[in-house]
Amino acid sequence: xxxxxxxxxxVRGLRPVLQDQRIARVQLRRPDLRRAMPQDLGxxxxxxxxxxxxxxxxxxxxxxxxxxxxxxxxxxxxxxxVDPAELLPHDHLVIETEAGRRLALNDARRFGSxxxxxxxxxxxxxxxxxxxxxxxxxxxxxxxxxxxxxxxTASIKLLLLDQKIVAGLGNIYVCEALYESRISPRRAGGxxxxxxxxxxxxxxxxxxxxxxxxxxxxxxxxARPDGELGYxxxxxxxxxxxxxxxxxxxxxxxxxxGGRSTFWCPKCQR
DNA sequence: CCGCAAACCTGCACGC
DNA sequence: TGCGTGCAGGTTTGCG
Numbered sequence: 232x233x234x235x236x237x238x239x240x241x242v243r244g245l246r247p248v249l250q251d252q253r254i255a256r257v258q259l260r261r262p263d264l265r266r267a268m269p270q271d272l273g274x275x276x277x278x279x280x281x282x283x284x285x286x287x288x289x290x291x292x293x294x295x296x297x298x299x300x301x302x303x304x305x306x307x308x309x310x311x312x313v314d315p316a317e318l319l320p321h322d323h324l325v326i327e328t329e330a331g332r333r334l335a336l337n338d339a340r341r342f343g344s345x346x347x348x349x350x351x352x353x354x355x356x357x358x359x360x361x362x363x364x365x366x367x368x369x370x371x372x373x374x375x376x377x378x379x380x381x382x383x384t385a386s387i388k389l390l391l392l393d394q395k396i397v398a399g400l401g402n403i404y405v406c407e408a409l410y411e412s413r414i415s416p417r418r419a420g421g422x423x424x425x426x427x428x429x430x431x432x433x434x435x436x437x438x439x440x441x442x443x444x445x446x447x448x449x450x451x452x453x454a455r456p457d458g459e460l461g462y463x464x465x466x467x468x469x470x471x472x473x474x475x476x477x478x479x480x481x482x483x484x485x486x487x488x489g490g491r492s493t494f495w496c497p498k499c500q501r
Numbered sequence: 502c503c504g505c506a507a508a509c510c511t512g513c514a515c516g517c
Numbered sequence: 518t519g520c521g522t523g524c525a526g527g528t529t530t531g532c533g
Contacts, residue, residue: 383502
């Protein structure tokens with residue numbers, strides 16, 4: 232499920248459970264995710280106190296007083312279940328705190344990952360080195376996009392999915408942000424003018440902020456034993472809405488590019 | 502650099 | 518009811 236807002240919501244949901252808490256037990260039930268979890272994950276986490284939780288792009292970061300940062304990625308189907316009554320299939324990692332809270336990382340497709348990186352090396356950690364700016368950070372500007380997209384003939388849709396250009400957008404929120412800024416997903420990235428890029432940056436902010444806010448308001452749902460945390464699909468304007476009317480009077484269309492679906496309104500997105 | 506495909510793996514919706 | 522097909526929020530790699 233997770234793009235940036237879902238990871239942010241996840242981290243906010245984990246914070247009250249883990250912040251300043253000591254880890255009492257770690258159970259690796261199925262370590263072979265997309266990358267194998269480190270074999271010594273349990274040893275290195277057990278007895279450690281969590282000092283901070285954060286997020287970079289679509290990765291969640293959990294710092295410990297042992298000098299390690301646990302970095303998780305939820306892939307396509309990952310989620311943390313909080314205080315589950317019982318463990319389910321695909322609960323691959325279970326963490327218990329001394330206070331008696333329990334977290335289970337459930338990931339049916341196992342496209343996710345869990346790594347343990349010395350805090351001092353996190354910035355240089357290979358998956359992070361090439362990441363572009365945070366879409367909600369001060370560095371994500373029309374100027375940045377203008378430079379990053381210069382000369383690129385690939386579609387703006389595909390380029391926004393490129394984590395080197397901006398780190399944290401996925402298929403859903405790229406579609407939504409392009410709709411919000413009325414930019415055609417088919418347009419060559421390098422052809423966009425600065426004013427249109429400024430609109431795009433604003434649209435990205437708008438769409439992500441709204442999704443995070445919606446996530447924040449459902450933290451109670453998130454913390455339910457079933458751990459349900461969905462996208463807030465009711466507020467999608469185009470994603471998953473092929474054939475439905477657009478506010479402009481057009482009809483939401485869909486096409487495949489790079490093996491993925493793009494949803495857009497051909498009438499009002501130019 | 503571009504566009505595409507495949508790989509990783511499971512679940513679900515759909516049509517027959 | 519059961520089976521086959523296609524599709525799904527991500528990332529990486531390789532080919533022409």
